[in-house]
Amino acid sequence: MRVRLNVNGAWRQADVWPGASLLALLRDSLGLVGSKNACEQGECGSCSVWLDGELVCACLVLAAQADGCTVHTVESLAQGGRLHPVQEAFLDAGAVQCGFCTPGLVVAVVDLLRRDPSPSEETVREALAGNLCRCTGYQKILDAVRLAAERMTGGDRGSRA
C-alpha cells in the first residue's frame, strides 16, 4: 500500500507491505538507516524517532498509521554539516562504543533536553530507560547528557578552556 508522510521536512511516499512498520519504511523504502533495527518489540529504543513530535519506537508504528503524519529521524539533527550539540557531547564524552544504540539514544536525549533542559540524574535515567546499550556504556552516556545539557544551557562557560 502507498504511504505518504513528511520525513525530516520533506513529503515522501513509499509502497510498503500493509503490515510493515514505520521502521521498515524508513530504512528499506527511504534509505534512512540511522534508525536501527534491533529488537522489533519496543524493548531497545534503537529505532527511536519523533512521530508528530512524540518520541516513539518506529518498530511499533504500523507504517500506514503514519500516513499524513510528520516524522523526524536522527538524520534531522545535524544541520549544514554541523552535528547537534547532543551528538557532539556523545563524541566528546566517549559515549559511543559499538555505536548501534547511539542514534536512538541521541534522539531520546534530544527529546529529554527539549522538555527539561537541566534534568536531574534520576530524570535522565528514567527518560533513557527504554534505550538499551549492549556494550553497557551507560556511565559515559550519562556523562554525555550532562555535558550536552551544560553546553546547551550555556552552563559550562569557563570550564571549557
Added chain:
Amino acid sequence: MDVYLPRTLAEALEVKARRPEAVPIAGGTDVMVAINFHRLRPDAVVDLSRLPELRQWREEDGAVFVGAGMTYARLVRELSWCVPLAQAARTVGSPQIRNRGTLGGNVGTASPAGDTLPVLAAHDAEVVLGRAGGRVRALPWDQFFLGPKQTALAPDELVLGVRWRRLRGPGSFLKVGTRNAMVIAVASLCLVVDEVGRAVRVALGSVGPTVLRAPEAERFAAEQMQRAGAWDDPRAALSDAVVEEFGERVAAAARPIDDVRGSAAYRRHACAVLARRALRWALGDRRLAG
C-alpha cells in the same frame, strides 16, 4: 492484509460491523510485536490511533470516563488526581512505549499482567463497549475480563473506554519486577480506600488468570479500622499484627503460577509484602490529610 484508517469512531465501528475479524491497533505496542514476529497475520487491521472520540477523558456526574485512546503518558500527565492510575501508567514500559500505548490496549489485550487492570478492578470500573449504530453497553470489569487474554468483547465491538465512580480516599499502585522500567509485572497490587463507603479495596495483578480482588482481606481491613475507630479518627492506628494479618489474607486471594518471571511462592509472598506496604501508605496518607 487490508488496512483501514478511519477518522471517526462511527467509521471505525462500521469497519468492525463489516469486517469483525479486523484487528484493532492503536499504540501498536502489542499488535506490532505480534506482526513483527510473524505470530499474527491478520486479514484486516483497523487503526484506532486517530479517533478523537477515544482520545479524551471527562467527568460524568460523579463518575469519570477515560477513553480507550488515552496513552499512558497522558494518563500520567492528565489524571494525576487518580494517584493509583497515574502510578500504574508510569510503570508501563519506557517513555517511547508510554507515548504510544493506550488504556484501551491494556484492557483489550487483557494480559494478567496488564498494569492498569488492578487499578480498574479496585475502582470497580466498567468497560464501555461500542457497536455500529450507536449501540453501547457497559460491563463490570469482572464480567469483561474472563481469563488470560480473554474478554467478553464481541467480534464487532470496540472498547470505547472505562468508567468508574470517583472515590474519596488515598490509594496506590505497586509492582514487583526485575527493573524499574521495561518490565512485565511479577506481581502488582492496587489498594484504594473509600472514605464514604468505609471500605478498603484491593486488586492483584500477575498472580492469577486475570486480575483478582481480595474480598476477604478487604472486609477484614474495613472491620479492623472500624474497631480501632480509624474511620472517624485518621490518627487511630492499626496494630502491626493487624497489618500483618491483612497481608496474609491478601496473599491468600492470589492464584499464582510458576513461570519464567517468578515462582508461585514468590508471587504469593510479594502480594503480602505489597499489601502491607500499600495499607501502611494509605493509613499514613489519611493521617496527613487529617
